[in-house]
Amino acid sequence: MHARLWRTAAPLLLIGVLLAATGCGRGGDHGSGDYKIAIVTRNFTNPYWAALRDGAIAEASHLGVKVSVQAGQSETDADGENAQISTMAAQGYDCFGVVPVNGTNVITPLTTVARKKTPILNLDTQIDANASQQAGVSYASFIGSDNLEAGKTAGQQMLAALGGSGKVAVLQGIAGEQNGINRDQGFSDTVAGKLDIVQRAPADYEQDKGLQVTEAILKAHPDITGIFAANDTMGLGAAQAIKNAGRTGQIKVISVDGIKAALDAVKAGTLYGTVTQYPYAEGQLAVQGCLALHQGKQLPARVVSPIAFINTANVDQQIGAFPKPIVTFDNPVEGLLNK
Template sequence: MTNPLSRRRCRVAAVAALATTLALTSAGCNRGSGGESTASAGPRIAIVTRDFTNPYWAALRDGAMAEAKKQGLDVTVQAGSSETDSTGENTKISALAAQDYDCFGVVPVNDTNVITPLVPVARKNIPILNLDTQISADASKAAGVSYASFIGADNLSAGQQAGQALMKAMGGGGDVAVLQGIAGEQNGINRLAGFTQATQGKVQIVATQPANYDQNTALTVTADLLRAHPTIKGIFAANDTMGLGAAQAVKNAGKSGAISIISVDGITAALQAVKDGTLSGTISQYPYAEGQMAVQACANLAAKKPVPARVVAPIVLIDASNVDKALAAFPQPFEPYDNPITGGK
């Protein structure tokens, strides 16, 4: 007959073993939903961007989460509810600033909106990365906020490449319309400046209007522009969603094939449109790689390794000549690029 004390000791041992098993299992499980990675050690990283309904920002999130999984780091990525939702974005930053994060990455809506919610982060000497869109250096300095690094594409160069590609697609010159993003947003300003530099004296820009990086807005704006300027031969859209809206407006007007369109970002729908011939090309800025770089930079900072003050993410023109390679590799760059954070390609 089994001793009752022995049976009790067996039950205690079994419970202890089960608790150990559950603890080991939960250590490898997701810490939560909404963009957090599986992680058990290393720096905790918070990234806040604009709007996940825009595939560009969703790709940045996905790149950050992929790198988090690769390195076993705790990363959360959050966003506002729209491209212009500075209030929602600031609320996310403020909530995360009150938690125990070791590094922050932020993509602002404009050049000043994120500064105030970042003040508590800066006061704790937590490193901050300025991602994708430049934050005002003067306003940041006045608020006591500094940045460990800026990680983003060269938007001036993107605009220049777009201008050169559009002129080639148009056959040299003609009347052009430009769809800007959010009024006053620095990336759009830089893209327009680069485009203007590349095309000055070679094409006639007959109209420049904002369409808020929104596809439906771009469709409406482009339809109006085509009626007001029937001689338009080319359209430069400062991002792909606007480019797709412009392409639909051109199709609706019965002018497919007669008007060339170049946009910026390199999202999947734009790559497919290039393959289908409704877009002449897109300047891919690889937000997936940018998200990876953000996590790599935070990991380096936590390990006291150097991070360059400015990291230029890769950009490349994708047109009919290379779109199949781009689609096959998406969301990763299909060509090697220098990564100064990791010291490799």
Template sequence: MKYASKAGLALLAVSSLALVGCSGDQGGGTDTGAEGSGNIAVVLKTASNQFWATMQDGAEAAGSDAGVKVTVQSGTAEDSVDEQTTLLQTLAGSDYSCFAVAPITGTNLNQPLASVSQAGIPIVNLDSAIDADAAKASGIEIASFIASNNSDAGKQAGEFMAEKLGDGAKVAVIGGIPGDANSAARTGGFTDAATAAGLTIVQEVNADWDREKALDAATTILRANPDLGGFYAANDGMALGIVQAGQNEGRTDLIIIGTDGNKDAIESIEAGGLSATVSQYPYAVGTLGVDACRALISGATVPAQVDAPIALVSADNATEALASYPKPFQEYDNPFLDLIKK
């Protein structure tokens, strides 16, 4: 089944809706929904990042539309590993019929997830992959992995960069946290596409997903490479830091591409700052995660992996993207809706 970009599709009649705030010492989180086909717990990285906050919005909306109780929890920061693990440990001791999780690292949630699996409760992995070998060793069964194709996102950015700059231009790459699989896939996809099109990568550095660190790194790179043509950043926050660095250095001609499709990034594109972002539609990932849980709770077998939608947003379609935000401005497949047993 496909989701429409604006009107959306009605899932089930909503009988009631309650929003309950969770305690501050547990990071960002809410409960939403009413009694339905089972309680669903969603554990994300941090609601302080617009990407994850938007994923939370999508999960909560899917629960509300279906009349299913969805509890969303997340840490206070993107590197709050111990906090996120503790959150899941607490939730694992409660009455939930399915868990949808986006771990900060490939293994930090494995201990509580092992107990979830042993109890026969289904697990859906969102966006950031749980390490497959470590999961197998811990007896963790992942019912479905839902994520954007990060390598393809980087590839689209690389092709767009090459189209704008032409053969022989010099570009730089700024990644997230060293060793992060999503960052590596995005920057790897970009580098492969850019070099294949004749661009030269003069430097690649990491800025830990941080806007200020990206600003500082970009400033250093620009001063060392005055003929640089552009930057690719593995997320939008860092890309906007690069935009600021370019403005500070008088380089408003740079082609700067981010990844995620956050609202402030799309607004920057409309204003002539950022050149493009590869939108990964976290809202859709959240929706898909809850719908996967609903299907699993109903007794269905779900696909082992589902690719979430992505789209390159530039000046050509930024207005359309903003009009639909946070939902995708194009239709996308949701295979879980047809699997939910009534």
């Protein structure tokens, strides 16, 4: 059976440490106390990746396994992320979960992991399948949310917010990064023929750049009534630029991720809404997936984590449940674990 609801587990504020878990809950039945999981993501400055880390740490504690979560220094720090993978590849980890900066940056350091036949989970952002195959790297599963659907949801909500017409701008993420591309595509396809997208501009998933780019957009297109930002940090920057211009409420901002600061902004009315993707759940899924592999189970090729649109109607509920989902979710991974 698939578990439908996530358990309550308070996030532990530990960064990049090896957690020796105590085997509470079901963990004592797994006999996996020496099983070591390595997870590498982009950075911990972005609360989204910090939440993924916290979910992994909490789930490892619950299941009685060890996990170390490491990261680069920024969203675009491919070299730093690769150095973490290379270091951990030599440290005897039994399973890897990796969020790439882009489609190819992690492939070279992962060749060492693949040669040892250590299972690898591709987390959150798709790694290029053809380039991986050529390098001899394969993945036991992809675990992440549906970014096309997130963009589609944002587009539907923007249409509703603007009454089906208007001029909008799009804040893109990192050039060439697939999640942002998919979110943009989902949004654009949904609003095509109804909303006029007057400008697209990258802001590298950073709040300061989101503010600066939005300031420029407001000068070039003062008649826009909506902004779609491919992540919350850029959306918060856009909301600040709109507030600085004295136009809060006149321009609707919808972003993606569901970080705590975005929820607070929705409650305050500076952000119209966020499509939350529950990275905490992704971290839990990564640990569950690694343990299922350790127990000899085969994972689905793709595990889709939940998303939900949060606005003033349900933001209090989501803040109360944060960082866990307020939507039910058929989890195909947890059901594989030995009880």
